[in-house]
Every structure is written in structure tokens, then in C-alpha cells.
Amino acid sequence: xxxxxxxxxxxxxxxxxxxxxxxxxxxxxxxxxxxxxxxxxxxxxxxxxxxxxxxxxxxxxxxxxxxxxxxxxxxxxxxxxxxxxxxxxxxxxxxxxxxxxxxxxxxxxxxxxxxxxxxxxxxxxxxxxxxxxxxxxxxxxxxxxxxxxxxxxxxxxxxxxxxxxxxxxxxxxxxxxxxxxxxxxxxxxxxxxxxxxxxxxxxxxxxxxxxxxxxxxxxxxxxxxxxxxxxxxxxxxxxxxxxxxxxxxxxxxxxxxxxxxxxxxxxxxxxxxxxxxxxxxxxxxxxxxxxxxxxxxxxxxxxxxxxxxxxxxxxxxxxxxxxxxxxxxxxxxxxxxxxxxxxxxxxxxxxxxxxxxxx
Numbered sequence: 001x002x003x004x005x006x007x008x009x010x011x012x013x014x015x016x017x018x019x020x021x022x023x024x025x026x027x028x029x030x031x032x033x034x035x036x037x038x039x040x041x042x043x044x045x046x047x048x049x050x051x052x053x054x055x056x057x058x059x060x061x062x063x064x065x066x067x068x069x070x071x072x073x074x075x076x077x078x079x080x081x082x083x084x085x086x087x088x089x090x091x092x093x094x095x096x097x098x099x100x101x102x103x104x105x106x107x108x109x110x111x112x113x114x115x116x117x118x119x120x121x122x123x124x125x126x127x128x129x130x131x132x133x134x135x136x137x138x139x140x141x142x143x144x145x146x147x148x149x150x151x152x153x154x155x156x157x158x159x160x161x162x163x164x165x166x167x168x169x170x171x172x173x174x175x176x177x178x179x180x181x182x183x184x185x186x187x188x189x190x191x192x193x194x195x196x197x198x199x200x201x202x203x204x205x206x207x208x209x210x211x212x213x214x215x216x217x218x219x220x221x222x223x224x225x226x227x228x229x230x231x232x233x234x235x236x237x238x239x240x241x242x243x244x245x246x247x248x249x250x251x252x253x254x255x256x257x258x259x260x261x262x263x264x265x266x267x268x269x270x271x272x273x274x275x276x277x278x279x280x281x282x283x284x285x286x287x288x289x290x291x292x293x294x295x296x297x298x299x300x301x302x303x304x305x306x307x308x309x310x311x312x313x314x315x316x317x318x319x320x321x322x323x324x325x326x327x328x329x330x331x332x333x334x335x336x337x338x339x340x341x342x343x344x345x346x347x348x349x350x351x352x353x354x355x356x357x358x359x
Contacts, residue, residue: 002055007034007067009048018160018185020044024052024067032057034067037158039185040094041069042078049073062332063215064156070094086191088184089157098189101178101199115242117201121352122238124279125212125248126228126266128155129330130345132164134210134248136320137349139173145353146175148206150196151183152234154227156214159185167326176204183214193237208352209243219266221259224273228266232274239277247271247279247307248348251294251340254333262290263297271303279307282351284314284343310351317346 010031011023020036022044034052036044044050052067059065072078084099123134131149138147149168151159159165159179168174179186180196188203190196193211200206211234219226228250235245250264259265271279281303283294291311298304321328321335321342328335328342335342 002053003058004070005052005054006073007032007050007052009044009046009050012036012044012046016160016163016166019158021066022050022069024050026052026054026067032067034069035161036069037160037185039080039082039160040096040158041071042075042080044069044072045074084189086189088182088189090182096184098184100191100195101188101203102191102195104203105195105198113241116198117238117241117243120201120206120243121208121246122197122234122243123208123210123212123246123248123348123352124231124234124238125210125345125348126231126250126270127217127330128162128164128212128215129328129341130248130348131210131212132168132324132326132328133317133321133342133345134212134349134352135168135173136324137314137317137346138208138210138353139349140316140320141350141353141355142207145207146205147173147352148200148204148209149174149177149186150190150193150200150209150211151177151179151186152193152211152213152230153179153181153183154213154218154230155216157183159183159214162214164326175206178204193234194241197238197241197243209238210349210352211238223265223269226266226269229270229274231267231270232276235275235279236277239279245275245277245279246348246351247275247281248345249281249283249294251284251344252330252338253290253340254337255331262293263301268297268301268303271307272301275307280351281307281309282312282314282344282347283309284340284347285311286340286343290340312347312350312355314343314347314350317343317349320346
């Protein structure tokens with residue numbers, strides 16, 4: 001069951017555009033921090049009494065382990081100024097209205113949808129931590145290339161939570177951002193992944209798109225019960241409307257779980273049981289023993305036979321991340337601890353930019 005409580009705001013600082021981090025003292029005397037998404041609950045000030053969802057802290061969750069402010073008791077009403085009549089977070093107390101970009105696209109001829117993306121590379125990731133290396137590598141390999149970020153609803157829903165996305169936008173490394181499904185708060189809102197990809201090309205003029213969920217992921221430890229399975233759906237959607245799917249393999253060697261050692265079972269499931277379309281799977285050049293392990297896993301899973309596996313020298317991506325102001329981690333581990341993970345994401349960015357053959 002979800003848990004709620006009252007709290008007093010003791011401090012406020014800016015987290016991201018559209019989001020605040022508030023210091024809180026709860027009614028039971030405990031102290032904590034609470035995220036405030038201004039598009040949902042408005043702002044807060046020191047001294048305000050607020051209602052918070054405390055579930056994440058009680059469950060000791062990772063990237064989402066904060067209290068979340070639901071309502072500021074100092075106000076009796078709130079108008080966030082949202083426009084549009086498409087609802088996200090539908091049929092929940094927090095539902096919000098948005099203007100869906102699909103309405104801007106109008107009646108695109110069905111007969112032309114199969115070629116709508118005109119071969120545009122679509123990078124499909126499974127963890128938000130893949131966004132930074134993929135975008136950095138793409139920008140490095142294709143200066144001036146227009147990369148659009150599509151944030152799905154497989155993880156965090158508010159775009160305002162992602163410091164990585166805001167960093168990339170502020171540095172001009174992302175052309176625009178689109179939140180699809182129930183994710184919200186991007187430059188544009190889309191009803192689904194197909195609409196988001198069409199908007200990337202036809203509204204934003206993208207040369208490539210990178211599609212990955214917001215921070216966090218849902219996983220159960222089972223073969224198919226995790227939100228990263230959406231990688232297959234992204235690839236299928238891209239291919240169905242004329243895009244070229246480039247799937248980032250999840251490769252780790254510092255993760256203590258056997259199912260994530262080398263090639264993660266997440267990647268195997270997404271490519272074997274999710275992706276029905278042929279994808280490019282960039283694998284970074286690694287130390288011999290690691291390379292042999294991952295190559296063997298790809299072959300054993302049958303991925304080499306049904307997808308196009310490319311070995312890409314992506315070592316330069318590590319230098320890009322070292323020089324980057326936004327520090328990269330995956331599951332709390334650094335680039336030095338998991339270099340292959342970040343090289344794999346960077347390799348996808350290089351492929352999408354045209355390195356190692358056409359993306």
C-alpha cells in the first residue's frame with residue numbers, strides 16, 4: 001500500500017527547470033527531501049505545509065528514493081496553465097492535460113507511413129544512463145547533427161526529473177525532447193512511440209533519434225518482467241515507419257548478478273522476444289576475454305543470426321565522458337567501474353552518426 005503524510009517545508013532549491021527539491025520535516029519528526037513537480041502541484045516556499053507520498057523512502061528505492069509532494073496546503077486551488085485535451089496519468093488523481101504532437105501531424109497518408117522516417121537511425125536504449133554517452137558520441141561524430149531525445153514511460157515519468165536530459169539540451173547536444181506515453185514535460189508530448197518518432201522527423205527535423213526511458217527501471221528478475229523489454233517495441237516501431245533501429249546492448253562486468261554479467265539477460269530478451277525487425281547491435285571493442293564472453297553470449301542466444309552485430313571501437317567515448325561536466329553512473333557505478341557499459345551506448349551513437357557503416 002502507498003503511504004502518505006504531512007510535512008513542513010524547511011528549505012527549497014532548484015532541481016531542474018520545472019522541479020524543486022524541498023527539505024522536509026514530517027509530522028513524525030523525521031527529516032527528508034521531497035521533489036516538487038511544479039507542473040503537477042505548483043511551487044512551495046519555506047514554511048508551507050504539504051502532503052507527501054512517502055512510499056519510495058519507506059521502500060528504500062534507488063533513483064526514485066525521495067518523498068514526492070502531492071499538494072501544498074497553503075493554497076486552495078491551482079491552475080498550472082496546461083493546454084490541450086489529451087490526458088496523461090489518465091484516470092488517476094494526478095492526471096494532467098497536454099497538447100499531443102500527433103495532432104500537429106494531421107492526417108498523414110497511411111500509404112506513406114512505411115517510409116515516413118526515410119531511413120533515420122533510431123537508437124533504442126534500456127537505461128537512462130545510456131543517454132549521455134550515446135548523445136556525446138553522436139555529437140562528436142556528427143557535429144551539427146540534429147539528435148532528438150524521446151523519453152518513454154518505462155521509468156520515471158516527469159521529464160523534469162532528468163538532470164542528464166536538461167544538461168544535454170542546455171549544451172545544444174539534443175535538438176528537442178519528446179515525452180511519450182504517460183511520460184510528460186518534454187518540449188513536445190506524444191501519445192505513443194510511433195507518434196514520437198514521426199514528430200522527431202517531421203516536426204523537429206531530426207537526423208537521428210535516441211529513445212530511452214527516464215531514470216529508473218522496473219524489473220522483477222524474470223526473463224520478460226522488466227520495462228526494458230520496450231527496446232524491442234521501439235525497434236519494431238522505428239522499422240515499421242521507415243527508420244533504422246540501433247539497439248544498445250546492456251553490457252556490464254561489475255554487476256554482482258550473474259544474469260547481468262557480460263551481455264545482460266535484458267538485452268537477450270528484448271532482442272529475442274521483443275524485436276521482430278532486424279536491428280543493428282553495436283558491440284564495443286573490449287579486452288579479449290570480455291569480447292569472447294559477449295560474442296559467445298550473442299551467438300548462444302541466437303542474436304548474431306537474426307540481427308546485425310557490429311564490433312565498434314568506442315574507446316574514445318570514455319574520454320568524452322571524463323571531460324564531461326555531467327558525471328555518468330549506472331546503478332551507482334562509475335565509468336571507470338563499468339567502461340564497457342558506456343562504450344556500448346557510445347558505440348550506438350557512433351553507428352547512428354554513420355561510423356562503422358550506415359546507421
